Amino acid sequence: MSMSPESRTDNPAASIHENHWCEHPGCSKWGCYGFARSKAEKPTWHCSEHYPHKPFGR
Numbered sequence: 389m390s391m392s393p394e395s396r397t398d399n400p401a402a403s404i405h406e407n408h409w410c411e412h413p414g415c416s417k418w419g420c421y422g423f424a425r426s427k428a429e430k431p432t433w434h435c436s437e438h439y440p441h442k443p444f445g446r
């Protein structure tokens with residue numbers, strides 16, 4: 389067996405992810421941390437720097 393690099397475009401899991409970048413003004417980092425006040429509300433996305441509710445480190 390050989391491992392050949394494949395670029396799959398029909399990955400169903402990839403389509404689940406929306407493009408959400410950090411909403412901090414001027415920040416162009418990837419917003420990997422989502423925060424929503426309620427489930428009805430659309431979550432806002434923040435990078436690790438600007439995430440206001442860090443679950444780690446105090």
Ligand SMILES: [Zn+2]
Pocket residue numbers: 410411412415416417434435436437438
């Ligand atoms: Zn940011």
